[in-house]
Amino acid sequence: FPLERIRNFSIIAHVDHGKSTLADRILEITGAIKADTKNKQVLDKLQVERERGITVKAQTASVTYRYEGKDYLLNLIDTPGHVDFTYEVSRSLSACQGVVLLVDANQGVQAQTVANFYLAFTNELAIIPVLNKIDLKNADPEAVKEQMFNLFEINPDDVLQVSAKLGLGVSDMLEAVIKGVPSPADRCNVEAPLRLLLFDSWFDKYKGVVCLVSVVDGCLTKGAQITSSQSGKSYEVKDLGILAPHEISTEELYTGQVGYFSANIRNTKEALVGDTFFLKGEACQPLSGFREAKPLVFAGVYPNDQTEHGQLKAAIERLCLNDRSVSVSVESSSALGQGWRLGFLGLLHMDVFNQRLEQEHGTQVIMTTPSVPYKVRLQGAKSIQQYQGEEVIINNPAHWPDPLNIVETSEPTVMGTIITPVTYLGDIIGLCQGRRGVQKTIRNIDQNRIIMHYYLPLNEIVVDFYDVLKSLSSGYATFDYEELGFELSYLVKLDILLNGHVIPELSTIVHTSKARTEGKRVVEKLKDTLPKQLFTIAVQAAVGGTILARANIKAMRKDVTAKCYGGDITRKMKLLKRQAEGKKKQMKMYDLDGNPFYITPDPILN
Ligand code: GDP
Ligand code: MG
Numbered sequence: 001f002p003l004e005r006i007r008n009f010s011i012i013a014h015v016d017h018g019k020s021t022l023a024d025r026i027l028e029i030t031g032a033i034k035a036d037t038k039n040k041q042v043l044d045k046l047q048v049e050r051e052r053g054i055t056v057k058a059q060t061a062s063v064t065y066r067y068e069g070k071d072y073l074l075n076l077i078d079t080p081g082h083v084d085f086t087y088e089v090s091r092s093l094s095a096c097q098g099v100v101l102l103v104d105a106n107q108g109v110q111a112q113t114v115a116n117f118y119l120a121f122t123n124e125l126a127i128i129p130v131l132n133k134i135d136l137k138n139a140d141p142e143a144v145k146e147q148m149f150n151l152f153e154i155n156p157d158d159v160l161q162v163s164a165k166l167g168l169g170v171s172d173m174l175e176a177v178i179k180g181v182p183s184p185a186d187r188c189n190v191e192a193p194l195r196l197l198l199f200d201s202w203f204d205k206y207k208g209v210v211c212l213v214s215v216v217d218g219c220l221t222k223g224a225q226i227t228s229s230q231s232g233k234s235y236e237v238k239d240l241g242i243l244a245p246h247e248i249s250t251e252e253l254y255t256g257q258v259g260y261f262s263a264n265i266r267n268t269k270e271a272l273v274g275d276t277f278f279l280k281g282e283a284c285q286p287l288s289g290f291r292e293a294k295p296l297v298f299a300g301v302y303p304n305d306q307t308e309h310g311q312l313k314a315a316i317e318r319l320c321l322n323d324r325s326v327s328v329s330v331e332s333s334s335a336l337g338q339g340w341r342l343g344f345l346g347l348l349h350m351d352v353f354n355q356r357l358e359q360e361h362g363t364q365v366i367m368t369t370p371s372v373p374y375k376v377r378l379q380g381a382k383s384i385q386q387y388q389g390e391e392v393i394i395n396n397p398a399h400w401p402d403p404l405n406i407v408e409t410s411e412p413t414v415m416g417t418i419i420t421p422v423t424y425l426g427d428i429i430g431l432c433q434g435r436r437g438v439q440k441t442i443r444n445i446d447q448n449r450i451i452m453h454y455y456l457p458l459n460e461i462v463v464d465f466y467d468v469l470k471s472l473s474s475g476y477a478t479f480d481y482e483e484l485g486f487e488l489s490y491l492v493k494l495d496i497l498l499n500g501h502v503i504p505e506l507s508t509i510v511h512t513s514k515a516r517t518e519g520k521r522v523v524e525k526l527k528d529t530l531p532k533q534l535f536t537i538a539v540q541a542a543v544g545g546t547i548l549a550r551a552n553i554k555a556m557r558k559d560v561t562a563k564c565y566g567g568d569i570t571r572k573m574k575l576l577k578r579q580a581e582g583k584k585k586q587m588k589m590y591d592l593d594g595n596p597f598y599i600t601p602d603p604i605l606n
Helices: 019-029 047-052 083-093 111-122 141-152 170-180 306-321 347-361 422-434 465-472 512-529 562-566 569-587
Strands: 006-013 059-067 070-078 098-104 126-132 195-204 208-217 225-228 234-236 239-243 247-249 258-262 276-279 297-303 327-333 337-344 365-367 374-378 391-394 406-421 438-446 449-457 478-489 491-498 508-511 537-543 546-553
Touching: 006 019, 006 111, 006 170, 019 059, 019 070, 019 098, 019 170, 059 170, 059 239, 059 258, 070 170, 098 111, 098 141, 098 170, 111 126, 111 141, 111 406, 111 478, 126 141, 126 170, 141 438, 195 306, 297 306, 297 327, 297 347, 306 337, 306 347, 337 347, 347 365, 406 422, 422 449, 422 465, 449 478, 465 478, 491 512, 508 512, 512 537, 512 546
Parallel strands: 006 070, 006 098, 098 126
Antiparallel strands: 059 070, 195 208, 195 276, 208 258, 225 234, 225 276, 239 247, 239 258, 297 337, 297 365, 327 337, 374 391, 374 406, 406 449, 406 478, 438 449, 491 508, 491 537, 537 546
8 A cells, every 4th residue: 555545544523422333333444344244343452341331442454445556555553532541542543643532422522522632633644523323312413513612613514413223323333434544644645664663462372462553754564673672671572463353464564554463572571562573683763652551550459369379460460461550569468468569540540450460360359449559758767957858659559657757648539521401510520629620611611511620639530529520410421631740738647446456458648638537438337237246346546646537336244255366356357358249349330321330439448
């Protein structure tokens, strides 16, 4: 294919607006798959994606389409729409020159539509605006066009209308892509020495790491010796080809093409997303890379039973091969034994990982309450005059340093985007204020919808914010966020004591202003949840040495053996954690629109 007849594009949309369905139609129209195939949502390969109807890993397909007597090569990249996976979206976009901005004609513009639009816009990509689901009887294309004009200054006349389900308007849309999205000719150079941009990779049992690349300059051939500009390591290309959407081996990948190669890379850590590869011995200017994904939510993961430790270790390692955005470190707890602290991009990411652990590896696990990373500046014991202390990141509340050594603390913050019908505005503002949110903007996007931006501390939204927002608004409000970085904040560790013993698994980090109310809440909850024992248990919440809340769990009945068990907190904790497994199931929920969301993991049991 000559460069002028290549189009690299992506479909971006809010979750459930129909990306995967539209991708299926495109594959059918171009003959890549049979129209009657039972395999719905061909690009959603993972079982968890099929089950939950969300796209987690970005997938790619190369198809051809005949337009005005000429064949065009269309490289389509399906992207995830959920807030946690913005990282996947942005790396997919780096291989594209344009996007189809898909909006449900019934639901209208939603929070992730806005986030995705700005990603495409700031990457200077051509944007083809498309309304989907126009077959629905509640579809209101005119109102949605008005929203798109108000928010993105998209001319209503430029908005295409399709029904991905029925296949209506999809050919017209492909023609709009061919006309509207520039070919990669400006960016690529056929004559120049080889440069490959690595934008995704996954692990294959037989081939090792498979790299998904965009050939920016030159041509990649089988057997070529290529070198990574990040590591300087060289590899021989064993196999290469295109995804259509299944792997089709070819001899060469030409300039402007998107395809895969494998080169006996055994460790996914050597296939860094954003890396540039070149021919061995022909070093060149690396292409501009990407921001690495930073985990924002951390949780301890433990086997149900220590005898399963080895099995769980292997399962986590295997899963991490295909999801490098998960960070892993070893951790241990007196109640739960040996485990790991895993870092995730967000709560849904965590939940999906957990579900994949169960599905793909048949392993049940115990997961602790999620926490965010905090930054703590310590007073070096010797350097008292200056704030030249050490700065540490705390991913586990149990590792919070002694307050006497702390100079200052910071917490991660985000800019949240909320879109909601006007009806729920008051409640949502109340929710945000209760979560230490600061409103930055508020405006109408049409007669009855509002968009707001809120500055929010991440730890206030990480557990149940999305969930509460959904229930306050009967499922209508949507939320997305962008990371802003660390801000100074007054933080303390809230400890929970049972019979005078701190239970490290129950410690949380809270803002000073919330320590007392949070302490009361947890104590009350524990009082109701902990099973009655043969003895009275004192439950206390404390910061430093100060007790902020207290309750007693009365004994079931008097018994002389009570004292024998009184101190054995560890055993009880284990039992509690066992129950967590049952509770965890409730995390996977769908709202009225079929959007997946999650309910609060019980802070006590998890
Ligand atoms: P994604 O999350 O953006 O990938 O959305 P999906 O492709 O999974 O679609 C979400 C839901 O919308 C599915 O139940 C689809 O069957 C449905 N859907 C997609 N496109 C259309 C359409 O054009 N019309 C109607 N009525 N439903 C659609
Ligand atoms: Mg999908």
